[in-house]
Structures are given as structure tokens and as C-alpha cells.
Amino acid sequence: MSSHLLAVRPGPLITVQDLGRPGFQRFGVAEGGVMDRRAHCLGAALLGQPPALASLEMTSTGGIFRAGPEPVHVVVTGAPMSLEVEGYNHPAGHTVRIAPDTEFEIGATTTAVYGYLSVSGGVDTEPVIGSRSTHLRAGLGGVNGRNIQAGDLIPVGPDASTVALGVTLPTTSDTETFRFVWGLHADAFAANARAMLKEEAFEITALRDRMGMGLKAPRPLRAPLSLSLPSSPVVDGDIQVPGDGHPVILLADRQPTGGYPRIATIIQADRDRFAQQPTGTLVRFAEVSLDKATDLLFEYRRELAELVTSAGGSTEPALRALWQQNLISGFTAGGQEAD
Amino acid sequence: MQLKPAVIPTGESALTVVFGDSVELGLNNRVLAMDDDLLRDPIEGVIESIPAVSSLLLRFDPGVISREELTTAVISRAATGALNRQTGRSWQIPVRYGGEGGPDLSEVADVLGLSESATIEAHSALEMQVLMLGFAPGFAYMGVAGSRWDLERRRQLHPKVPAGSVLVAVRQTALSGTPIPTGWHCIARTPVPTFRPLHEDPFLLRPGDTVSFEAISERDFTRLAEHIDAGTFTLVPMEDE
Numbered sequence: 001m002s003s004h005l006l007a008v009r010p011g012p013l014i015t016v017q018d019l020g021r022p023g024f025q026r027f028g029v030a031e032g033g034v035m036d037r038r039a040h041c042l043g044a045a046l047l048g049q050p051p052a053l054a055s056l057e058m059t060s061t062g063g064i065f066r067a068g069p070e071p072v073h074v075v076v077t078g079a080p081m082s083l084e085v086e087g088y089n090h091p092a093g094h095t096v097r098i099a100p101d102t103e104f105e106i107g108a109t110t111t112a113v114y115g116y117l118s119v120s121g122g123v124d125t126e127p128v129i130g131s132r133s134t135h136l137r138a139g140l141g142g143v144n145g146r147n148i149q150a151g152d153l154i155p156v157g158p159d160a161s162t163v164a165l166g167v168t169l170p171t172t173s174d175t176e177t178f179r180f181v182w183g184l185h186a187d188a189f190a191a192n193a194r195a196m197l198k199e200e201a202f203e204i205t206a207l208r209d210r211m212g213m214g215l216k217a218p219r220p221l222r223a224p225l226s227l228s229l230p231s232s233p234v235v236d237g238d239i240q241v242p243g244d245g246h247p248v249i250l251l252a253d254r255q256p257t258g259g260y261p262r263i264a265t266i267i268q269a270d271r272d273r274f275a276q277q278p279t280g281t282l283v284r285f286a287e288v289s290l291d292k293a294t295d296l297l298f299e300y301r302r303e304l305a306e307l308v309t310s311a312g313g314s315t316e317p318a319l320r321a322l323w324q325q326n327l328i329s330g331f332t333a334g335g336q337e338a339d
Numbered sequence: 340m341q342l343k344p345a346v347i348p349t350g351e352s353a354l355t356v357v358f359g360d361s362v363e364l365g366l367n368n369r370v371l372a373m374d375d376d377l378l379r380d381p382i383e384g385v386i387e388s389i390p391a392v393s394s395l396l397l398r399f400d401p402g403v404i405s406r407e408e409l410t411t412a413v414i415s416r417a418a419t420g421a422l423n424r425q426t427g428r429s430w431q432i433p434v435r436y437g438g439e440g441g442p443d444l445s446e447v448a449d450v451l452g453l454s455e456s457a458t459i460e461a462h463s464a465l466e467m468q469v470l471m472l473g474f475a476p477g478f479a480y481m482g483v484a485g486s487r488w489d490l491e492r493r494r495q496l497h498p499k500v501p502a503g504s505v506l507v508a509v510r511q512t513a514l515s516g517t518p519i520p521t522g523w524h525c526i527a528r529t530p531v532p533t534f535r536p537l538h539e540d541p542f543l544l545r546p547g548d549t550v551s552f553e554a555i556s557e558r559d560f561t562r563l564a565e566h567i568d569a570g571t572f573t574l575v576p577m578e579d580e
Binding site: 022023024025026027028029128129137138139140181183184228229230231232233235236237238255256257262265267268290293294296297298301 | 361472477
């Protein structure tokens, strides 16, 4: 039976997210979806359900929720936010059964940014343009296109899951180095700008959201040619350099096209971890070849596949959705039909 | 004589096919021709094609096709594939110029050295190609107008213009599908929704469509808006003659 979660006192920025709405960037619609795919997929796997189901993405703080008239299983993944219910404190990564009409509280985090609350049956809001993901700027998806507010009754799907006990969440890696491949306009940058990217540390600023993360460079990076670029499509993880010379990394809710020069792209295998870096962290970048990046992508996919299967979750359809191979049979053109 | 496009890796699972670096109809037509070609005759492993003004992004699955194989296939297609793109649909979009929906009409007229009514006449005479959509859902860039329309962006942003705003700058006209901030000049508004997220066909305009604007009165705007709200009016493309 479906149920709901009542948001009693939710944290300030919680949104419904799933794997996004790929295929509509040609219409100006951001791809969106969870900022940390690994964490979301782990949550789904622990509840034995496909990662296509939506979770609640909690930014820094979880808050207080109450189960509806049906019991639910929940688990927190991503940021190590603990869950307290009926006097017991459960670490993130442990599945917890919440009895009907029972309140639970999810804590805060400083060592990472995004915690994911997965719930048995998935968050069941009405999909918009093929996804439940919330795009705040465009007001699409989730609960009325906005963040969760106190009093929201968040619909939850019927519980058909096979719940695992839980895992110990992987500890946040000490490495704050992120691998990249050179970007579309790398050659337009001076050699010393390219060297700076590889050799120096950059600070993660407070100018960050689901669209992107702004960094403070030790010195402004400059493209020596005055680049007057028409807008071109960007990819997740692109490092663009606006006029002030401080890089911005483009993320889930990025606009599909951009006109600023792009020097590099963070590899997909490192992208989840990057989005989880707290403000103030000093990060470094390391160059890898395209071939190496491709190998790492396959390794990342295998890791996600193992997450899904080892925790008893559904496999093939979930994975295909993950690799976006199964949006529409063959090539996707969003809403267009071949004549 | 068509030059080979540059094919540049963009991350480990996408390629950007670059036909040029300026806003020109000829380049845009080559983008749209390749996009059409891929739609009708897909390359296995290509997951998504995103056309822009003079380049096209192809996202692919390196587990199905390698970067090298796809690059070769793309260059081969560009040389031998469809050089003509499929004709898009033609739209005539009713708009109210000036007034509350077009606060910058007068300043644009000043820059053009024309009266407001001559500016309206000049803009509504334009027949433009939808070059791409981007920036926001349903946000359509159209062009390419003559050099007199090469207006610089405004010094001051409009913090928010509503959906249906007609914006001009840099020889292009843009039409917003959602409320957005903009540094372009806002000269008109249409009551016709170009982005309907809950509709089965959410996007009115596609790259390659042709658009011109038709000036209507304030009264007709209000009437049209009422019909649209009541569901008794839908804009349809123009028939071929």
C-alpha cells in the first residue's frame, strides 16, 4: 500500500531527485538528477529496489519526518547523517524500519554535503518530463518544483522491496584530488593556466548549488585569445572559466549550453565525490588521458552494478536506466518524432 | 565545398562536432543536417544529440562504440551524409509589442534610429530560423537578422521577464518559455505558451523551425490569452503553400 512521509521540520534544502531527465537538453531542459549517483544507488540497493525510484536529497541537514499510516523502511546514504528514531541512533548506511505514524530525525553533516534518504517504494511524486527530479530554477518536478517545506505530505510508493540490513558507509576519502581530461577549449588557455590547473590547489567557495560549484583560483586563469564563443552544449563536470578567471564546475542542474571557455572536464568516476566536497575544502586536479578516463568509467559502472546486485537489488533494467541506454529504443531526440 | 568539422572529445563519453565558431545560418544548417541525419539513421551507441548554433554535442556509450569509431563515423557522415536538413515547421507567433510586455521597445527604436512603429514593422518582417534551444526550458534563439540588429546586451539585467517574452540582441531574437533573468532587450510578449511541462508535447519550437512575429493589439492579446486559458486556442504551424 502506498503511503506518505510528513515533513515535520525538514532541513532548508531538501528536494526529490532521481536519475534525472536526460534526452531533453536540446529543448533547454537541464538533465538534473541526484548530485551523488553512487550514494543514491547504494540507498536503492540497500532497500532492494531499482535506482530509478526517487529519493530525498538532503543538503547538509536532514530534519524531522513522520511516517504515514503504513510502516516504511528507510536508509540514509551519501553524507554520514545519522537517523534517530524511538530513542535509537542509527548510523547512515543502516536500513531502519519506521513504524506507522512514528517520527524520526536525520542529523546534519559537515564532512560531506548531500545525504540521501531512500524510502521503500520510492518517493512517488508526479513525474514531469519523464522524471521526478526537482529543477528548482525552472520549477519542475518533485513537490511543486520546490524544496520540501514543513507540512508537505511526500507520497511514497507501494513497498515491494527486499530490504538488506545495511552497510558501513565508505569513509570519506582523504584524497581531495580529482581527475580530469582536457576540455573543449583547453588549447585556448595559456600554458601557465593549464599548469596551474594541474599543480595548484583551489578553494571551494560558498557560491555553489545544484547547477555548479565556484572555485577560487590562486590567480585568475586567463584564456589569452579573446574568445567570442557561440553557446555550445556542456557536459556534467565541465570546468568553465568565466571572465574573472575563477573556475566553475558544472553539475546536475547546469544549463544545457554555455558560452564561457571550458578548460577541462572532471571524469565521471570522480564526479560524485567532487559534489560532496564541503565549502572551504582545498581541492587539486590531476590530468588523465581519455583512454584512462574511459577505463575508469567502466570501473565506476562495474562498481555501481555491484552495489545494485550485492545488496539484492534488481539488476538489468536498473542498470540500463543508469547507463541511459534505454531511454527510447536507440537514439533519442527528446520529444521529436522521425518523419 | 564544405570543410571537415572538428570533432573534439568533451569528457570521456561525448564528442563536440564543431562546424564553425560564429552565429551563421550556413553553419547552423550543417548542424541541423547532421542532427536530422542521426535521427533518421542512428549510429549505435550514440545516446543523445544536442544541436547548438554552430556545433553539435554527441553523447555516446563507450561500451558500445569507441571514441575513435564514432569520430570516424561522424566525419564520414559530414562528408557524405545529408547536406540538406529536413524543413522545419513555420510559425507566426502573435505578439503585443511595447507596453508592459515590451519595456525596452523605445530604447531599441532609439538605437535603430527608427520610430517605435517602424521598429515593430521591421521586427515583424523578419523571418527567422530557430537556431537552438538552451539556457532554460523552451528558450529559443532565432536568427540571423541583419547587422542593424547587432544590439549589445543591456547594461542592467532584467531580474525576471515572464514566459513568452520576446528578446533581442546580437542579431538574434529569443523567446522565453519560462520566467528568466535576461540582459537582452525585451520588446514584446506573446500569450502563446512555448513550454508546457505537463503537456504530452511540451515544446512548441524545435531547432530548424522558422518563426516570424505578428503584431496584435492589447485587446487582441487579452482575448487571445483568455482563449488559451480556456483551451479554445492552440497555435498551429503554417501550411506549406
